[in-house]
Amino acid sequence: MDVFTALADPTRRAMLDLLTGGARPAGDLVAAFPALTQPAISRHLRVLREVGLVDVRAQAQRRIYTLRTEPLSEVDAWLGRYRDYWARHLDAIEAHLAAPPGQGAHDDR
Amino acid sequence: MDVFTALADPTRRAMLDLLTGGARPAGDLVAAFPALTQPAISRHLRVLREVGLVDVRAQAQRRIYTLRTEPLSEVDAWLGRYRDYWARHLDAIEAHLAAPPGQGAHDDR
DNA sequence: TGCTCATATAAGCACAACGTCATACAGCAC
DNA sequence: GTGCTGTATGACGTTGTGCTTATATGAGCA
Numbered sequence: 001m002d003v004f005t006a007l008a009d010p011t012r013r014a015m016l017d018l019l020t021g022g023a024r025p026a027g028d029l030v031a032a033f034p035a036l037t038q039p040a041i042s043r044h045l046r047v048l049r050e051v052g053l054v055d056v057r058a059q060a061q062r063r064i065y066t067l068r069t070e071p072l073s074e075v076d077a078w079l080g081r082y083r084d085y086w087a088r089h090l091d092a093i094e095a096h097l098a099a100p101p102g103q104g105a106h107d108d109r
Numbered sequence: 110m111d112v113f114t115a116l117a118d119p120t121r122r123a124m125l126d127l128l129t130g131g132a133r134p135a136g137d138l139v140a141a142f143p144a145l146t147q148p149a150i151s152r153h154l155r156v157l158r159e160v161g162l163v164d165v166r167a168q169a170q171r172r173i174y175t176l177r178t179e180p181l182s183e184v185d186a187w188l189g190r191y192r193d194y195w196a197r198h199l200d201a202i203e204a205h206l207a208a209p210p211g212q213g214a215h216d217d218r
Numbered sequence: 219t220g221c222t223c224a225t226a227t228a229a230g231c232a233c234a235a236c237g238t239c240a241t242a243c244a245g246c247a248c
Numbered sequence: 249g250t251g252c253t254g255t256a257t258g259a260c261g262t263t264g265t266g267c268t269t270a271t272a273t274g275a276g277c278a
Contacts, residue, residue: 001235008117009236013187020194026255040237042256061245061254069195076188078122079181085129086178110265118266135225149267151226170224170275 003071006051011036012044016053019067026063112180115160120145121153125162128176135172 006012011033018024018032030041045065048054055066115121120142127133127141139150154174157163164175 002119004113004119004122005117005235008114010111010113011236013113017190020190027253030255037238038255039239039257043236046256058245063255067194069191072188072191072195075184076192079185079188081126081129082178082181083185085176086181114265120266136223139225145266146268147225148227148269152266155226167275172225 001047001051003051003053003074006047006053007075009044009047012048015041015044015048016067019054019065023064023066025059026065029065110156110160112160112162112183115156115162116184118153118156121157124150124153124157125176128163128174132173132175134168135174138174 014033015029018029026042026045029045030036030038033041045054045056045063048065049056052071053068055068057064057066123142124138127138135151135154138154139145139147142150154163154165154172157174158165161180162177164177165172166175167173
């Protein structure tokens, strides 16, 4: 599973959001999502671990999870290309609305 | 389907990438992905349409697809929070490595 | 009118994702 | 050792995603 797929799940995003508040034991995350069972959370944590979005460290029987933002740079890089596009065309919609319909596409290139 | 899920598919991301080069008819996209059939591309286009990442306009029998970056702002906003986190802790890993193990988590709050 | 081109939709299948309950395992306390 | 706590894993069912082939729709053209 890649980072984009890992982020596609809203629960996982919410878990990451929680972790921005600092490292937490798995149990805290379980408690934070009462709609889900402990195994479900554990699996989400596994996914996050696998894509490198969290780090685990054992503290007695507890597993302390920490956020790792590094994999987000891939997403950020991808988005970056669109920020550029956006800046260049930031009016694509308005331009399109303003143009008389039926006119040939302002096809850009 | 939400934007995050739409972006989870690599083919869809590649399609968006292509559209940064300017508006294209559906046929061009079909041609750009020889590994997939026309209906497959059509369905991906539908998904992108549904989440607002592309705009369609008819030109004779052709459907011209244009990139719309606006929905990406949701992703950008989400990522933004992590940019902040990142800036604040940009050394989370090093700090953790440097800290004597067995010490209570630098739990932040 | 009927044919062809461009695209979308329907139907069906395979597989992955996500959830559950039950269970295993590891560390601590007694 | 026994038992409790915290977390991960196994097995399984359901749902969703993504693909395919076949077909419908709709615009242009002979």
